[in-house]
Amino acid sequence: MCKNGKFRFKVTGCLWLLGLVGVHSVSFAQYEYRVGKGESSIEPGENILSLALAGYGIPRGGRFSLEWKERGRLGAVSDAAMISGKLYTLVGGNVGEVDLDKFESGAFVLRQDRYIKLLTAGNNRLFALDARNELLEAAAPRGGNIRWRRVGSVQMAPQALSYHDGRFVLLDTAGVLWTAEDRDGSLVWHPLVTCSGAIDVMSDQRQLYALTDKQEILRYMPDTDWVRIAISNGITYRQDIQLLIASGSGYWALDHAGVLYQARHSSVNQLTVGALLVQQDKQRVAILGADVCGFDADFVNAVKRDIQQTFGISPAAVMVNASHTHFAPVTQRWLTWGPHCQKPDSTYLYTVVKAGIMDALRQAERSLQPANLYVGRSAAQIGRNRSLPEADPPYDQALDVIRVDYEHLDQDDIVFLAGCHPVSDNSGKEDITISPNYPGVARELLLHHSQVRSAMFLQGCGGDINPIDVDHRVTAKKVAATVTGLLDQGTMQQIEGSITFYLDTVQFDSRPWPEDKIKEFRAANEGSEGNVGAEKNVRWADLMLQNIQKGEMPKTMPVFIQTFNIGNWKLVGISRETTTEYSLGVKAIWPDKMVSVAGYCNDISSYLPTNRHIRAGTYEGHDSFFWYGQPNVFPENVYETIVEAIRSKNR
Template identity: 70%
Template sequence: MYRRIILLAGLFAMPWLAFTQYEYRVGKGQASIEPNRPILSVALAGYGAPREGRFSLEWKTCANLGKADDAAIVADRLYLLREGTIWQVDLNELEGGPKALKQAECISQITGSNNSLLALTADNELLEATRSRQDELHWRRRGMLEQTPKALSHWKDHWVLLDATGMLWTAKEGGGRLMWDTLVKCDDVIDVMADRENLYVLTAKQEILRYDGPDGWLRVAIRNGITYDQDMQLVMASGEGFWAMDRAGVLYKGQHNSTRQLAVNALLIKKGKDRVAILGADVCGFDASFVDALKQDIQRIFGIAPNAVMVNASHTHYAPVTQYWHTWGPHCQKPDSTYLYTVVKSGILDAMRQATETLQPANLYVGKSEVDIGHNRNLPGTDLPYDKALDVIRVDYENLDKDDIIFLAGCHPVFQNAGREGVTISPNYPGVAREMLLHHSKVRSAMFLQGCGGDINPVDADHRVTAKKVVSAVTDVLDRSQMQPIQGGITFYLDTVKFDSRPWPEDKIREFRTANEGKEGDVGAEKNVRWADLMLQYIENDEMPATMPVFVQTLNIGNWKLVGISRETTTEYGLGVKALWPDKLVTVAGYCNDVSSYLPTSRHIKAGVYEGYDSFFWYGQPNIFPENVYETIIESIKLKNR
């Protein structure tokens, strides 16, 4: 018996038979947040210029079908109107060309509605078509029009008529005489289009505008000479997307000009009954109201406390608008609700669901390095602050051969706002780096968190060069095998540091407005007028924000501390927070839970640079922060000692 015990003890002491104790259960999820087919076009966030906006729509050439007076799409068939005769072509077989259909009526306009082709005769009679086996159209009479429209469409069980003055009229379909009501006026309209939810017009300036209810029309696309360089005559919508024809009869299909890389990643870490979730999204920013509602949904669905969920925005300047920018051009003032809720929010919840369902034993490791990819872009002087920190967190699963990683750096995901890249949906260098890291033999997925890069821009104009530098540093950390293990329990906190908003007096606001009005085309002056109008509206409605809160979230996962600070956190905050715990593993992320302004230091405010002054007007804030904002926040974090 004694010899047997000695033998077993010897076997367990042998390294190749050692058993690893797994500290946590970890799950990972990822979902695309690319805009999808029901969305024609979205405005890109991040820049107030150019004044006319940057939009995602790109027209892809499909076929030259010859000139047409009007066109409509029903199911997968395109109908063309030529000199009173209707032609048909299958959208899936465009190379066959259009085929003339037999008909008894002389048609002046056509449009589509669900699965029906609708038409208007030369006598202003509305018809609905059915198609026989002999490719002959038969018509059912639907009513009469009292005027000849310039364009005709069908939207939400209503006829939509554009008259010669630019006024749009609507009449609910049904039996009896059509009763027409005015909807809204729009100048220079040449065609009208509707999908299941939205009404659009095409103008002579090659703008596509979406009807936005009481607010009138909202620009959603414009000829930019790059992705939209055609002189379109007709626009159409179908269940498969959006189409257009130019004056030469060339058919185009609309698509989003994108690198197809926008994503949201979720990492769920559990020990015992405690769980924390880290979310990273390829968006420019979120409003606190959206994040708060999102966290409530996560708590309801997954049972995770809101304070245990950290939401980080990568701050790419090439993602669709996902927050309110009240002082920007109208096209950027609010997000497309379909994109924000059915794509972004649904994507986040999907990633969370995947993470919840894939929880499995794992160990966590932290590695720290530096990467020199940025520079302090506006502060005057030399020896300017820049936190070069590159942090890497590795998830080593018990039953998987490859690892999930998180990497963090603090630098704006931007490049020159010009050319094709300026109108391309893209996660910028974080997305390129993620894709490159997947080629590493041990990496299953890579997730990016934005650090404190509010005042840091890349030193390289090419974001791919920035990505390569980041990947080289991350790979070096992974390959050195010197990462420190994370061990211990989980705690989480969300604290708020409130600053008095100190709004301007009303007379000062009015003087500011007067000094900036009447400067049409001056983007900065127009922004200042909109800011003044917003503040005056707050005063009139007694809605002026009383405080400007800064949120500080702390996730303690064993001996690793992840601190997430809201707003566009400038680089010194990362340095200052880590200095509070010099002997601990501390990672500091900015752009967490709310991106409602810059978070400057006294240096930015005293110098009057963008981060310390003008940016607050762009963000629609009541005022700038007080000069001691940095000291107040760092002291609060120190005293709470989370």
């Protein structure tokens, strides 16, 4: 077996050579490291109804993952509920039971003695409101009968009924939601919240949702009232929904024509988090790459603490990189964006993304085995500098590849790094479909190479670099071709030597605006409803004024610099949306060493521009800081300060 221009004999399958060439003439490989690789899906599951997608402040109404898939036609249904996978429908005051696998059979009408006008379920019980506004309950129907028991009454004009967290929830015709505790004795109703235009209310026992006459689906959040989580977009959600239904198997809806739909996430099902664990003796470092737009530092730090507790790996030895795809669910706080993007869905962030990170690293630890590492570099002309007005703006088109050559495996794991935004100008369904964009397609293409077992992507310094091709699949093909070309050349350099790691911080004074200037800025932008940029500026001003009032204005704007030395290969990870010149500048510090530079590491709380962006007033150097809710832009010498800090520490 010949790799990288040198012969290397694996023990497996090669022992027969001993008898031919003699023991002393065979040179067995010395494996420098123990390496493990893990990968876990971070696709949202059916326990999440819909998620806002990150990366774009437009359209104003938001981009959401919900897609309705038709399951069958039920006819003129006025209400419905599910218990243990069984669907109960209300038609003409009668409750029927529907076998979801046999729609053509229609509903089996249950025997009952009440005229029912509203229906819901909770705690494995069926609840109803009859014609006299009496609230009824029944255990799951058996033998074709429903036996109702009165539990209370309603004085309001009811429009929809639900059951949430041990309480009845009633929506009246004025859009007011009322709640009453589910307990023995007379029910006492209390107003909870108003939802203008609401036509239905639904609970999955964790969250409370409302459907409006504008075909918006809203989630109730006590600290912020209602937040939009889906809206009719004419593509994945174009139905005229009248009812929402939650069950243990997910979410359902009925339209006015009686068609039943099941909720799905519009996705290409490629979102992953990858983990590479490299160990030599007692030193080990973990490199994590996740298909998300970005992370907040507090989330990453919490994950690193859990990693230290679970795996014994120092936080300074864990690098978390975001691919920055603009087609993943929101995973960080965008406090000056529309309300639907201001906070990530906690279920997705913690039970999917965080759990995925831990699972990928757990796989990597379990699979640790002897391996050699190789590094190589090629060039992929996939992007362009989108902002700087110069005739020849900077762009680092390097594409770095790390190959893991295992002692006992015939295929290799690879890590590839390129600096370019995953923001292909998709339209139609692609714009509202969960996707890692070109990195995901490139990974899939690389799996067709006979030498590649798995592929993991790291985002480089692509803050001001956009793809030159509109179709992300074209970009992916270029990336994959460049990687496979490098693998096939056999010229990659072996990585040899000890492991060291460092995590440094460069602090910049936040230099917040004076209060009077903030108020003037707010006044200049208010009253422009529908103008996304002006609305963002008002939210930014309100956020800054709130920080002043509460004494919570950030005093500094930190930039984190993480350095991994794995033998003769140096990986530098920089926080924030790092622009391309940082990659070029950091590599120039060590011209005779193989240095890879990843941006988007550990904290993506703003852009990291250079004085060129700041002086030119480009998006990266000015307006983006308002989108990120930062106190101010960086000083003009930010680039020089960071590069000099890296140079002087010489990690």
